């Protein structure tokens with residue numbers, strides 16, 4: 230049982246005690262087709278149905294948690310709990326009655342913060358789920374196995390926000406800012422400047438990747454990746470031409486690799 234410290238706890242019983250454990254590997258976002266607060270969503274799950282999500286998010290950013298993230302919740306059909314014991318963490322978010330409005334800024338912010346926590350707490354990888362059982366982040370309509378009979382949830386406007394704001398926000402914040410290695414005693418001002426410039430270059434690469442991670446289609450896709458590889462190559466060459474020691478180059482390449490691994494290898 231894991232409870233997110235950033236949410237108000239509205240525990241659903243008997244579901245919280247009775248439903249089986251999961252190992253959370255996915256985060257799936259929904260629109261609830263009602264302009265409800267987190268508390269109102271809790272009351273709906275409690276009083277009107279035996280379905281439920283793990284979290285509920287109101288327009289004002291009020292976030293409630295109804296079930297621990299290591300317990301099954303029933304919002305995403307086959308992703309709730311798979312035969313291997315893995316499952317999805319789900320959130321229902323307040324929307325208009327058509328499910329057509331975008332998330333408010335407060336909702337976007339809370340989705341990002343919760344996504345970062347799920348990555349850190351449960352190791353959910355920083356990628357968009359490539360298949361219905363692939364660990365990562367997604368929205369309800371992304372995979373048909375997640376809905377009993379098809380769904381448009383969470384709506385076009387929010388799918389766009391998920392791709393352009395929420396998921397890149399999670400990736401960017403989970404990775405943390407790139408900082409140059411500690412200054413070494415024998416480092417010249419020129420070397421120091423190169424390290425600082427390199428940190429700036431890495432930030433530019435990270436920003437480019439965070440903006441359009443979903444455009445990468447795998448090996449052979451020239452979009453973004455071509456420029457990224459060229460940037461990396463130029464950066465490593467600049468280390469050598471500046472006369473950095475092998476240890477300094479190793480440190481930089483490790484940092485660069487760690488930063489990019491979160492976006493590419495995952």
Ligand SMILES: [Zn+2]
Pocket residue numbers: 258259260369380382383
């Ligand atoms: Zn949904």
